[in-house]
Amino acid sequence: MELVSRVLTGDRRALARLISQIEDEEPSVQEALSALHPHTGRAHIVGITGAPGTGKSTLVNELAKGFRRQGETVGIVAVDPTSPFTGGALLGDRVRMRDLAGDPGVFIRSMATRGSLGGLARATGDVVRVLDAAGFSVVLVETVGVGQAEVDIARTAHTTVVVEAPGLGDDVQALKAGLMEIADILVVNKADRPGAAQTVRALEVALELGWNSAAKSQGRWRPPVLQTVAVDGTGVGAVLEAIAAHRAYLQSSGLWDHRERERARADLMEALERGLMAWARSRVGEEELERWVERIVRREADVYSAVQALLGRCLGAA
């Protein structure tokens, strides 16, 4: 595994190649990930998520620069909902590339949806682990936090920053609810725009509702609501401080280990699921599966009875 040892030294071309292999779902990747696993677990994984138009790419850019000034190395994974139809990265990504390009302490990668959603979430998780193993001390995972899938991706982080902006439409406001739950830090970006104070107040009220006195007495983390103007860097320092404070809280409370365990469990279950399905498909055979599909379409069988029959067939001897 020459590639693995090169990744462990932080070799950028090796990193890029391994990540491409992950995206292409090459079978050889599994071995590389296994070899890298003992070297993971050191990076602080920070998810940054927000609705479209909140300016989160700019914020990610500024956070990366701030971490660099503190001597951290930064991996950035931008989960990008563009598709083969356009084939390109987001504009924001190109802007970012220009800004951070040439800094050997920063590695940026966009992940596009190639196939299924599950595939994207899995690949993103694998890329985060690779950057962790490669020695980046902070890994920023940027997602468009409007779909549950993107929220799920953000959820794999140690610390989740949810970015809002004043003056987005009602529809977007309603979407925030799902994000509030996963926020460790709330940032109102574009805070120089009209309505910023109202947005901050609305978030504070929502937090107050969710964060009851029981939580208070248990000393649970209270997500701060911070304001930034990412385009000129205003307020970014306070976000960096909040991220560091959240990390310290996770470690002192034992939640850091808890989140590690949750992540390991989810990864194991997902891999087990895929292993079982591959086994069942090869055992039953594609033809037999197609016959059941046909029966379901003709309404001669329903999915539930089909599964019972298939399970009986492939697990009969087990």
Place this chain on the structure above:
Amino acid sequence: MELVSRVLTGDRRALARLISQIEDEEPSVQEALSALHPHTGRAHIVGITGAPGTGKSTLVNELAKGFRRQGETVGIVAVDPTSPFTGGALLGDRVRMRDLAGDPGVFIRSMATRGSLGGLARATGDVVRVLDAAGFSVVLVETVGVGQAEVDIARTAHTTVVVEAPGLGDDVQALKAGLMEIADILVVNKADRPGAAQTVRALEVALELGWNSAAKSQGRWRPPVLQTVAVDGTGVGAVLEAIAAHRAYLQSSGLWDHRERERARADLMEALERGLMAWARSRVGEEELERWVERIVRREADVYSAVQALLGRCLGAA
């Protein structure tokens, strides 16, 4: 199964109860869905998806009224990204309720994220099938089409309407790419606003790029780009006509059956996956699974080798 026979007669309280059971993942639901399966396959399932702020709820409302005037009965499933944190339906939904309330030919249901994304997608599919079995001739599935998950939900429809609006931010524009692929009909809503003509032109160009001469010669469906002002009903008639034309195209081309088969296959695979996991978990035991999680956390094992060991253990005799 008294509940099933009441659902088959279109009894609204029975429908509401069964849908709640689906949302709560009650085990008894499986039997009801099996009993309803022979009665499904008649409804035209229309997905309506678009970014926040495009006014798609209003459009759904107007489409429902239009279908009603044509004598169709309409089930509406609004997939709602709000969460237990707020616990409420979207404002748009309440507006809609008021407008269509009291019409026995319309049934509206909001689906909220309760647990996992997979759970929501599955529950939405089940609710669509229930409304189909209950005899609604059109089922409209409204999703916020910005996340891949929502796109996946929309994908289960026969006909997918993608709603755009002029003047949304760049971020939102970039998000469109993923939606373009799944669009059978493109609607630029709020077409009385500045920039509508540009939005239409941009969509036409994007379509032209994706819709090459080969597709043209094969007589493939060319998504029309329509303009509406849903708040006053302008252009909604043309959208209804396009939906009917797409249905005729699906049926004459054999794609209707093809999509049925794809859906049946996806449902079967997902149910098989769940069945296998339930079996494996009970066979291996939660304690053993936790031991592997612990080994992964301690970097004594990696996910891949854990899965190999677990598969060997539970499939050894199979």
